Amino acid sequence: MLFINTPLTKFKLTIVSICNPSANSTLMGLYVSGKSFFTQCEAEGFRRITFFPDRPDVMSEYFVTLNADKTRFPMLLSNGNLLEQKDLENNRHEAKWHDPFKKPCYLFALVAGDFDVREKTSTTRSGREVLLQVYSDKGSGEQTLWALDSLERAMFWDEKRFGLELDLNRFMIVVVRDFNMGAMENKGLNIFNASYVLADPETATDTNYTGIEAVVGHEYFHNWTGNRVTCRDWFQLSLKEGLTVFRDQEFTADMMARNLPEQAALSARAVKRIDDVTRLRTAQFPEDAGPMAHPIRPDSYQEIGNFYTSTVYEKGAEIIRMQHTLLGEQGFRTGMDEYFRRHDGQAVTCDDFVNAMESIYTKQYPQKDFAVFRHWYSQAGTPRVKVEIIYDEVKQTCAVTLTQSCEKVGVEKLHPELEKKPFFIPFHIGMIDAEGNSIALDVSSLENVTTTINDGVILELKEPSQTWIFQRISRRPFLSLLRDFSAPVYVDYDYSIEELAILCAHDKNPFARWEAAQELSSREILRLCQVFEHDEPASLNPIILDVWKHNLTDRSLDSGYRAWLLTLPAEKILFEKLSPITPLSLYQAREFVRQTLGSAHEKLWLETYQQNHHQGEYSPDPISAGQRSLKNLALAYLISSQSKQGIKLALQQYQSAQNMTDRMGALSPLLNYAPREISQPLSQDFNQRFQDNPLVMDKWFTLEALAAKDLQQINGLMQTPLFTLRNPNRARALLFQFCINNTLVFHAKDGSAYQFWADKVCELDRLNPEVAARFARIMDNWQRYASPNKEFMQKALQTVAQYPKLSKNTTEIVSKALNI
Known part of the structure; x- marks a missing residue:
């Protein structure tokens, strides 16, 4: 706390601060990564650099002078526009920057180092020339082309879609290897985790390309929604x-x-x-x-x-x-x-x-x-919307009733006096007949309707329960609900399996068709979960086989969309539908469905693979990416069912792969399902090919984490020279992925992996509390698990809670989980 006693209303205050960036493992404030200096000030990092009223509503105009050794730090960057650069005595130099727009200190940025620079001059809609630049580690400049092009596309898109123009003379992106988040929108000087900038076909997947474009866009768009207009608190x-x-x-x-x-x-x-x-x-x-x-x-x-x-x-x-x-x-x-x-x-x-x-x-x-x-x-929580219909064949009317509810969650449970109020839920609904034809909806006499969209209508649900009566419905309708996911809610509607099958095959709304397939397969996996829980014989509902066959052979559908349509629901989504959560039986049920679909439709999966397997120059465009996605999904289904032809194709694809998407698309299912004598030589080859590329090695650690068959393998991976807890990307690649997505080992009945998690939370907390707190959240929902998992999880949480000198970050997470 600083007290200044002066009668003056205007004065100049100079503060000299001393810090040790090289010892700053929290990666907040000013720190060192490699041989360069970087800052991360959101949310409260600026106070680690100097004394300051570190609140987002304290907005100031910044003039920054940087002074450093010219050989070690030839590039000195800060926010805004460069005013002056000049050489000084003793091989030093300085750069002066000015940001003409008032900003909170969380948007302050400083970078000093030696980088490759890729740049281009572009022209805004008002005719101004602006300089776009990407700075990255020496030797990585060739991998920044996609990011730079994405930046220019984002600039043009924001002008066209929202009329918002870049307001500075330049816009800079700087790549850093050690970073807690994805990127940071500092005014004019964005600092990026390397995983969201560096890409070429040999080292980056289609998902990486899409993610880079999205994150570059996100941080650029913050220039107006976050920087020009920022948060009061x-x-x-x-x-x-x-x-x-x-x-x-x-x-x-x-x-x-x-x-x-x-x-x-x-x-x-x-x-x-x-x-x-x-x-x-x-x-x-x-x-x-x-x-x-x-x-x-x-x-x-x-x-x-x-x-x-x-x-x-x-x-x-x-x-x-x-x-x-x-x-x-x-x-x-x-x-x-x-x-x-x-x-x-x-x-x-x-x-x-x-x-x-x-x-x-x-x-x-x-x-x-x-x-x-x-x-x-x-209000917190995910509302549930119950849907009921009454169809009157004589009057040709269909009454649709929506009833919403939302239980108290989190801290709301501590307030018995709290009464949750209804939400305003725009609910997109459509109707089709048994042949999949859209039924026209007349809304001329209806209230609380916003608009019609592609044969559907937006119902405005604002009360606990409301009813809409649609006239002139000449045949019994099949409801297409929450089209395009028009609100973040759960939908409760008593679909029959046959109704879902019709929607899976015919719904004209692509999202709703996918949703029906997800609901259909979810129900079957949850049914089989109970079968496996009681050690009963299992068989797959023939309707699931028919629906998958229909969608596999529907060539009118785009490959990328078909890949999503044929993908089973994620385990984390299924966990939310199960009470109590029995992770191992759920895993067994989901794998049974995958393997049965793989073996029953082996011929169709092989045909799908061949139809979408194209060798040629790589392009991240959506058509090409969609074909690779469907091809690799087919390969995963084949290998999960132990198809010899599928394994052969995967081995061929791995050896001949000309891009990382295909290489990982072959290696991943082999590691998970093929015998170790087949998969391990490929894993070793992958390691040797890319051991000098940190981002690709993150991918390798993730592949190994997901495929590990016991905790000993994870401990072995942590002992390799390439693993370090100090790098957030590496910790996320191995530890986070293992604990979140390796259900079979993490949720082993002896609880050993839960104790492993507790040990690593404490170890991370000593180095980087922010990353440790995120890792600690893996146990948030421990109380929803069945015994003995529940008791083992509680014990692991208690181990963390009792750790001496636990950071405020992790203490908050664990104490709320344990309700202490």
Whole structure:
């Protein structure tokens, strides 16, 4: 705390600070990675550099002078525009930077080092020339082309879609190997985890290319939604993050759909939407059901670093998307214009954003009330929407009743006086007949309907229960529910297996068709879970086989979309449907379904593989990426069922692979399902080929973590010279992936892996509390597991809680999990 006693109202204060960046393993504030200096100031890193009122609403104009040895640090970078560079005595030099826009200190950045630079000059829509640059480690410059091109695409997209132009003379991206997060949007000087910049076909997968484009876009879009308009306080974090995630999702969808015919573009956008929803369900829905559940605008926190969560980011984006759905594209754009007109250059709140959107909504719909929508910002949990229909064949009417509910979660349980209020849920619904033909919906006499979309309609659910009666429905309808995932909710509707099969085969809405396939296979896996739990003989429902055959042979579908349509639900999604969670029987059931589908349709999988296996120059475009995705999915199904032909194809693909997607697409299922005498030589070959490339070795550690058959293998991997806990990427690649995704070993009945987790949380906590706290969250939902897993998990959590000098970050996570 600093006290300054002076009668002056204006004075100059000089503070000299001393720190030791090379000893800073937290990677917050000023630290060293390799031989270079970097900063990370969000959320509270600037206070590690110098004394400062470190709050986001304290906004200042920065003039920065950097002075260093010219040989060791030839490049000196900071925010904004470069004013001057000059040489000094004793082989030193300095650079002066000025950021003309007031900003909070969390957006301050400094980089000093020796880098490769890739750059291009581009022209904004107003005709200004701007310099775009990517700085990376010496020798890696060739791998930054995709990131630089992505930056330019993001710049042009933001101008076209939102009318927002780059406001500086240059925009810089700097790559760092040691970084706690994906990237940071410092004004004009973005600092990126190397995994979200460096790419070439030999070392990066299709997923890497898509991720780089998305993250580059995300950080660039923060220039307006986060920098020009920033948060008043950290409770408003979703103001910038939820909005910017929505923007980067739309950017990626538009990039995937560009230059494609209408139907192919629709399919490409559906693939992106499915990917986003899958990420939400695997990360955010469990968070909403656990001890760390919180609204997208939390009411309190012990450590702000713990609230960079999927709820703030991904659920926050869904809440922005709902406003986009309710307003329409043009209305949402008008709302964004109004938001910037009111608040450019300010530190504001989530309410300020909603106020801008509400002003447009009430102009469009003067009789409607938008106030209910604000409950999304103040209430936690995932609402459930129960759907009931009554079809009257004589009157030719169909009454649809939606009833919403949301139990108290997280800290809400500590407040018995709290009464949860209804949410404003835009619910996209369609109807089809038994042949898959769309049924036209007449909404002319209906209230609480926003708009019609592609033979569907948006119902505005604002009350605990509402009913809509559709007229002139001449045949019994099959309901297509929550199309395009129009709200982040669970849907409860008593579909029959036959109804789901029809939707799987015929629904014109790509998302809803995929959703029906997910629901169909989920039900079968959960049924088989009980079968295996009681050691009963198992068999697969023939309807599942028929649906998979139909979708495997539907050549009218895009390959990338078919890959999603034929993919089984993730274990983490299935865990949320099971109570109590019995991880090993669920794993067994899911593998049984995969292997049965693989063996029953072996011929079709082989044909699908051949139809999509193309050797040629690599391109990350959505058509090519989709073909690789479907081909590699077919290979995984074949190898899981021990197909000799599938194993042969995988061996051939690995040896002849001309890109990392195909190489890993062959190696991954071989490591998981083929005999070790076949898979291990390939794993060793992969290691030797790429041991000098840290990002590819992260991939290798992940492959080995997921395929490990016992804890001894994981301990062995940690002893290799290439493993270190000090690098967050390496820790995430091995430890996080093992504990999150290797169900068979992590959830072993003896509980040994849980104790392993506890030991590693404590070890990480000594080095990097932020990473340790994220790792600790793996046990959030321990109370939902069956015995003996539950008791072993509790014991492991108690081990961490009793660790001396545990950081505030990890203490908050573990204490909330244990409810202490």
